[in-house]
Amino acid sequence: MKKEYDFSNARPNPYAKKLKSQITINLDVETIDYFKEQAAASGIPYQTLINLYLGDCAKNKRKLTLAWG
Numbered sequence: 001m002k003k004e005y006d007f008s009n010a011r012p013n014p015y016a017k018k019l020k021s022q023i024t025i026n027l028d029v030e031t032i033d034y035f036k037e038q039a040a041a042s043g044i045p046y047q048t049l050i051n052l053y054l055g056d057c058a059k060n061k062r063k064l065t066l067a068w069g
Helices: 030-041 044-060
Strands: none
Touching: 030 044
């Protein structure tokens, strides 16, 4: 390891806006099973599918509508 590094030609990380944050979230077993089935059919990991779905909701500013009763 060098004692000193030259960062004069450094550039910002182009992926900085795409960094992910690890969280803990409680999901119903049925929800997880659904995404696991979709993952098996598509070949995409289920956690990635959940992230893509939630990201699409956030990007398109979808509003949650609930009907009780």
